[in-house]
Amino acid sequence: MGLATEYLAVVIKQFRIMKQTGESAMAQCSFADLQKKIGLESNSIAVIVKHLHGNMLSRWTDFLRTDGEKPWRNRDEEFTDGYQSLEAMMADWDKGWETVFDALTSLTEEDLAKTVTIRGEKHSVIQAIERQMYHYSYHIGQIVFIAKALKDRDWASLTIPKGKSEEFNRQKQKEARD
Numbered sequence: 151m152g153l154a155t156e157y158l159a160v161v162i163k164q165f166r167i168m169k170q171t172g173e174s175a176m177a178q179c180s181f182a183d184l185q186k187k188i189g190l191e192s193n194s195i196a197v198i199v200k201h202l203h204g205n206m207l208s209r210w211t212d213f214l215r216t217d218g219e220k221p222w223r224n225r226d227e228e229f230t231d232g233y234q235s236l237e238a239m240m241a242d243w244d245k246g247w248e249t250v251f252d253a254l255t256s257l258t259e260e261d262l263a264k265t266v267t268i269r270g271e272k273h274s275v276i277q278a279i280e281r282q283m284y285h286y287s288y289h290i291g292q293i294v295f296i297a298k299a300l301k302d303r304d305w306a307s308l309t310i311p312k313g314k315s316e317e318f319n320r321q322k323q324k325e326a327r328d
Contacts, residue, residue: 154259162254169247172290174308175297181236183300195296196232198289199243204228206246210253218268
């Protein structure tokens with residue numbers, strides 16, 4: 151496997167983990183929770199999903215051929231009220247990620263050497279991918295933070311729970327020996 155192929159495989163895996171992390175956090179919340187803002191200037195999880203959906207469709211539709219900021223996108227509208235139903239929100243979530251994965255899985259090693267445009271600015275394909283990796287991880291972190299704040303003591307950790315690192319390490323060592 152060449153370095154470019156390895157890079158694409160790693161990126162796709164990391165985006166899949168990111169998607170799953172967001173879903174695991176959102177699954178702990180009610181639909182009402184997903185609509186809540188934890189501060190006057192903050193966004194709800196639903197609004198963050200709406201923004202991610204708009205960004206994903208804009209950036210990854212015709213990724214190699216058209217500017218990543220599509221003329222049909224209304225970014226400001228993405229930061230208004232969320233959704234009328236959980237089903238509508240999750241449909242947008244899934245459609246956004248489907249667009250990301252369709253674009254990424256269609257890329258070839260040769261495509262990584264190409265240039266794309268985002269808001270009129272030239273980016274290498276790798277730079278554009280990494281730009282979105284950063285952007286989406288930023289918002290997934292917000293989703294996890296908001297969900298954790300809303301659930302408080304009812305939060306089920308998505309990683310190693312606080313105070314459980316040694317127990318986790320012992321279990322991993324035991325598994326490696328067996």
